[in-house]
Amino acid sequence: GLLGPNGAGKTTVLRMLMGLLLPSAGELRVYGHPVTPGAPVLSRIGSFVEGPGFLPHLSGARNLKLYWAATGRPAAYARLDEALEIAGLGAAVHRAVRTYSQGMRQRLAIAQAMLGLPDLLVLDEPTNGLDPPQIHAMRDVLRRYARDGRSVLVSSHLLAEVEQSCDHIVVMHRGRVVADGAVADIVAGGxxxxxxxxxxxxxxxxxxxxxxxxxxxxxxxxxxxxxxxxxxxxxxxxxxxxxxxxxxxxxxxxxxxxxxxxxxxxxxx
CATH class of the missing domain: 3.30.70.100 (Alpha-Beta Plaits)
Structure with a gap:
């Protein structure tokens, strides 16, 4: 989990993780590889950082296929069925996106980030706009994704949700890391x-x-x-x-x- 007050630098860090921004000093590495625009390691990262733009008249499945085609990677590498199973969209994936609830749109966005089953999933406010049952369902989705040894990095302002969902957190304040460790250790400390x-x-x-x-x-x-x-x-x-x-x-x-x-x-x- 990535936590911090508004303006702490959370979204900036996430954008650097995806190669969209370069650090003004130092170097950012993921799995031992430097992150720069177009770096090969970016293929191991899936992300959902800003509101997704889906074509409302197309089905969820068609939107995902078009997105993957735009990456230039072979269709067989998308592992679409596996991503959809983890996201739990069910039969709704064949309906037009304009018929989706907010919770279903969020699931579709997460499924898009999961395409190719990347080693690291980076999510900015994945439960934003969801009601409590939808938040609970989203938590289950993320746990299913991480179950096979993959990592999920979540930035959220819902502290209780982070406490239940994450096993490790980083707290930022004014552009600096002020705490980093297991949730239980940070909660217990002091x-x-x-x-x-x-x-x-x-x-x-x-x-x-x-x-x-x-x-x-x-x-x-x-x-x-x-x-x-x-x-x-x-x-x-x-x-x-x-x-x-x-x-x-x-x-x-x-x-x-x-x-x-x-x-x-x-x-x-």
Whole structure:
């Protein structure tokens, strides 16, 4: 996942990945190869960065075939049936695009990016304009695509969706990378741990007695604490040895909390 406030440089990075822009300094490499306009490695990248332009009077399938023909590559390399199966368009692919819902148009755009089954799929706001059921369906599409070892890079302003869909994220702010790592690590970093217990007052007392722990709070059956570097597993051991039943343990923060801490609360993704 690629995250950042408006103006952070996300779309610029994506356009450089596709060879549409050249970096003003340094070099961009994908799979070890430099990315420049027309570079061979670009054939390993499929993309959906700006609103797709389909011919509304033609079927989805016909639009995809015309697009692939324009690339100059052999029709057999398109792997059209496989891309359509992953995208889940079903029989709608034979209907005129003008009859498509927004969700179906987005799926067709993703199918277009998937043609040839590239190693890397680059998507800018793939769930833009979709309702919750459509977003859920799009998440399944992207997971199916990545299932066979391919990579999907998604830029999105829907932080909860990125948290559910991605296993690794990069956070940009003012043109620079401010965080890069597994979603779980970024969410957990610097945040409070949460414990759901049967005796929250006793749990708060046990945690509060530890020299490394601060900021202990009780909220119903939940106890929150700043562990300040102490592993959650160690804090869990303290509670269990004190006879406290612990139902769940995890970070208190959501990705949104981590994002706001990294880039400031006066920004929007």
């Amino acid at each position: 945040g409070q741990a949460s414990f759901r217990v049967d005796d929250p007052e006793r749990a708060a007392q046990v945690l509060g007695e530890a020299r490394s722990v601060s900021g202990v709070e009780v909220d119903g059956q939940w106890v929150y604490a700043e562990l300040n570097g102490t592993p959650r597993s160690e804090a869990l051991g303290w509670l269990v040895r004190s006879g406290i039943s612990v139902e769940s343990v995890g970070p208190r923060r959501r990705l949104e909390d981590a994002f706001l801490q990294l880039v400031g609360e006066d920004t929007t993704p």
